Amino acid sequence: MSATRPRTAKAAEMEALHQRLEHAWGTPPGLWGVLTSVDHKVIGRRYIVTGFVFFVLGGILALLMRAQLARPESGLIDADRYNQIFSMHGTTMMFLFAVPIMEAMAVYLVPLMCGTRNISFPRLNAFGYWVYVAGGAMIWIAFLMNVGPETGWFSYVPLAGPEFSPGKRTDFWAQMITFTEVSALAVAVELVATIMKQRAPGMTLARMPLFLWAMLVTSFMVIFAMPAVMLASSFLISDRLIGTQFYNPAEGGDPLLWQHLFWFFGHPEVYIIFLPALGMVSQIVATFSRRTIFAYPIMVLALLANGFLAFGLWVHHMFATGLPRLGNSFYTSASMMIAIPSGVQIFCWIATMWDGKPQFRTPLLFVIGFIVTFVLGGLTGVMLASVPLDLQLHDTYFVVAHFHYVLIGGAVFPLFGAFYYWFPKFTGRLLNETAGKWNFWLFFAGFHIAFFPMHILGLIGMPRRIYTYRAEMEWGGWNLLASAGALMIAVSALVFVANVVVAWRGPKRAGANPWDASSLEWAAASPPAAYNFLYVPVVASREPLWEPQEKRPVMEGLSASEREVLLTTIVEAEPDMRHPLPGPTLWPLLAAIATTGLFIGSIFHEWALVWGAIPLTIALIGWFWPATPPRRKEAEA
Numbered sequence: 001m002s003a004t005r006p007r008t009a010k011a012a013e014m015e016a017l018h019q020r021l022e023h024a025w026g027t028p029p030g031l032w033g034v035l036t037s038v039d040h041k042v043i044g045r046r047y048i049v050t051g052f053v054f055f056v057l058g059g060i061l062a063l064l065m066r067a068q069l070a071r072p073e074s075g076l077i078d079a080d081r082y083n084q085i086f087s088m089h090g091t092t093m094m095f096l097f098a099v100p101i102m103e104a105m106a107v108y109l110v111p112l113m114c115g116t117r118n119i120s121f122p123r124l125n126a127f128g129y130w131v132y133v134a135g136g137a138m139i140w141i142a143f144l145m146n147v148g149p150e151t152g153w154f155s156y157v158p159l160a161g162p163e164f165s166p167g168k169r170t171d172f173w174a175q176m177i178t179f180t181e182v183s184a185l186a187v188a189v190e191l192v193a194t195i196m197k198q199r200a201p202g203m204t205l206a207r208m209p210l211f212l213w214a215m216l217v218t219s220f221m222v223i224f225a226m227p228a229v230m231l232a233s234s235f236l237i238s239d240r241l242i243g244t245q246f247y248n249p250a251e252g253g254d255p256l257l258w259q260h261l262f263w264f265f266g267h268p269e270v271y272i273i274f275l276p277a278l279g280m281v282s283q284i285v286a287t288f289s290r291r292t293i294f295a296y297p298i299m300v301l302a303l304l305a306n307g308f309l310a311f312g313l314w315v316h317h318m319f320a321t322g323l324p325r326l327g328n329s330f331y332t333s334a335s336m337m338i339a340i341p342s343g344v345q346i347f348c349w350i351a352t353m354w355d356g357k358p359q360f361r362t363p364l365l366f367v368i369g370f371i372v373t374f375v376l377g378g379l380t381g382v383m384l385a386s387v388p389l390d391l392q393l394h395d396t397y398f399v400v401a402h403f404h405y406v407l408i409g410g411a412v413f414p415l416f417g418a419f420y421y422w423f424p425k426f427t428g429r430l431l432n433e434t435a436g437k438w439n440f441w442l443f444f445a446g447f448h449i450a451f452f453p454m455h456i457l458g459l460i461g462m463p464r465r466i467y468t469y470r471a472e473m474e475w476g477g478w479n480l481l482a483s484a485g486a487l488m489i490a491v492s493a494l495v496f497v498a499n500v501v502v503a504w505r506g507p508k509r510a511g512a513n514p515w516d517a518s519s520l521e522w523a524a525a526s527p528p529a530a531y532n533f534l535y536v537p538v539v540a541s542r543e544p545l546w547e548p549q550e551k552r553p554v555m556e557g558l559s560a561s562e563r564e565v566l567l568t569t570i571v572e573a574e575p576d577m578r579h580p581l582p583g584p585t586l587w588p589l590l591a592a593i594a595t596t597g598l599f600i601g602s603i604f605h606e607w608a609l610v611w612g613a614i615p616l617t618i619a620l621i622g623w624f625w626p627a628t629p630p631r632r633k634e635a636e637a
Contacts, residue, residue, distance in 0.1 A: 020560040025531040028584055036584035038122035041528060043129050044108025051101035054136060058092035061085050063486055070483035072471040082467035083150040088143050090153025095180045096136045098411060102276035103187040106215045110191055112521035113209050115200025115537040116565050118581055120193035123588045128186035130592030135179025138600060142172040149173035157247040157258045162240045171240055171603045177233040178599060181226045188222035191215050198565055199573045202539035209519045213300050214279025217307040218272050225268040232261035242606050256321060263314035271310040277414035278345060281367050284421050285349045287517040288364040289356030292543055294348045302341035309338040319387050320394045328387050335385035339378055346371055362436030366417030369444045370409060377405030398458025404451045428508030428526045435499040439492050446488025453478040518543035536566050591619035
């Protein structure tokens with residue numbers, strides 16, 4: 001009896017603490033809660049679902065293109081609609097799916113991995129999501145109204161200029177760029193602040209999970225790369241709407257300026273998509289190999305090297321533009337050099353599995369599929385780094401094949417593995433393992449059947465961005481095979497959706513840590529409570545759930561009745577101060593609506609920038625108006 005009373009008292013104390021924290025950190029019920037939530041988990045789930053919806057929409061466009069190209073001289077889709085379809089496919093996949101879905105996973109997972117209760121700047125997080133949804137909805141509504149972009153996802157000038165693309169199609173595309181980059185920059189700032197200042201006590205830089213390192217490098221890349229494409233699209237829409245001449249050579253402009261600005265963003269973007277996937281792979285490999293990642297410091301240095309070198313490659317997209325040969329040789333060297341850190345990471349993953357006891361569950365199968373596919377894509381990338389070969393293969397289907405091997409192989413395979421791995425954390429439910437294996441093998445086989453023939457099509461001369469071809473070109477057989485592979489990918493996606501729907505309708509039975517993983521997100525409940533952790537965890541090793549940890553302090557110093565997070569020092573993660581965070585509010589949504597009105601209105605009249613700034617200013621004043629005097633307290637021991 002004497003032992004029972006303390007346990008009962010402890011349980012009652014924890015239940016009371018849980019109730020207070022739920023009241024402080026919870027999201028209001030109903031529509032008001034949907035519109036005002038600033039919980040990183042709620043917003044992260046919305047990002048993930050919205051990103052996957054855009055993935056499905058982009059995939060439908062891909063199937064339409066493959067249906068058109070499956071046989072020669074097809075009349076299924078006319079040239080104008082095909083131009084819009086391939087432009088929308090690339091735009092959707094690159095700007096509305098690939099970057100946002102990686103940041104979406106981070107929005108959900110990074111605070112949990114750091115051992116904190118919410119992301120930094122939670123209102124900015126909500127604002128970023130609403131702006132992202134508005135930009136995606138705008139471009140897709142324009143497409144359905146036959147005002148979709150027609151100049152590719154890269155929108156080269158002078159084709160995209162006012163002379164060759166009249167009307168509003170390219171204007172909608174240019175403003176969509178601004179929408180999505182505002183959202184991406186907002187998330188990047190939040191992630192940097194969260195990783196640098198909200199890590200659990202004891203989680204030094206040398207103890208951070210590799211996914212946190214990957215997202216930290218990625219976020220800095222976003223901050224440095226995204227302004228370039230925002231500047232490029234702003235120049236473009238200025239040329240089109242108010243008569244500036246940034247890209248008009250007759251008036252002192254230069255069309256190559258567009259390519260430099262766009263690809264200074266565009267090639268780092270490949271690694272902005274790829275580096276989060278590397279972090280996901282590291283977490284999955286460690287968990288299912290039952291050992292820590294081999295050569296952790298080398299893995300961190302490789303991530304840093306990828307992020308740094310990615311900014312020195314953009315001209316390899318421009319070898320056919322007549323730039324000086326000496327400059328081309330530099331970018332050839334850099335393009336080959338960046339394969340080294342990627343190769344190092346692959347060897348470290350293989351060593352981890354070799355020295356561990358791998359369990360070949362669905363997440364690890366997708367990781368193995370990623371390694372095989374990405375290595376093939378990397379080899380063709382090294383080939384295209386050669387200027388003479390690039391001049392022959394430029395703008396052929398060989399480049400299309402390489403591009404998809406790198407991006408689908410380097411991002412979508414790991415992303416599917418990550419969905420299977422973290423789905424229990426998102427929902428408290430496990431996805432079906434048999435359906436997962438069907439999902440993997442259909443996707444793996446369908447991908448290679450769809451895209452490997454495109455290498456051959458490129459080598460025998462099929463150019464990109466054509467909507468039909470004559471029978472005597474002898475491209476029909478390879479295109480039919482590629483279209484069959486695309487259909488297999490679609491079936492695989494349907495298997496995944498069915499798996500998710502069935503699991504979602506089932507009971508919650510995953511448990512907090514069904515994989516027996518080592519990182520802190522698995523210390524929280526599945527799905528996590530509104531406040532993430534009852535007590536802020538303390539970390540004493542790189543694998544906190546696999547190794548003995550320091551005893552939790554009796555009093556952590558955070559309020560249980562207000563939204564407060566513990567800030568720690570950047571390097572050693574020692575407690576620094578406690579910091580209040582704002583609760584649910586409508587102001588981020590109102591600011592996003594005002595921003596949307598400003599951006600869309602400016603497509604039709606330049607004075608919309610002036611008049612649209614008024615409601616935006618009002619929304620921002622409401623956003624930043626202090627409800628109570630700001631409080632900053634030193635953290636208690």
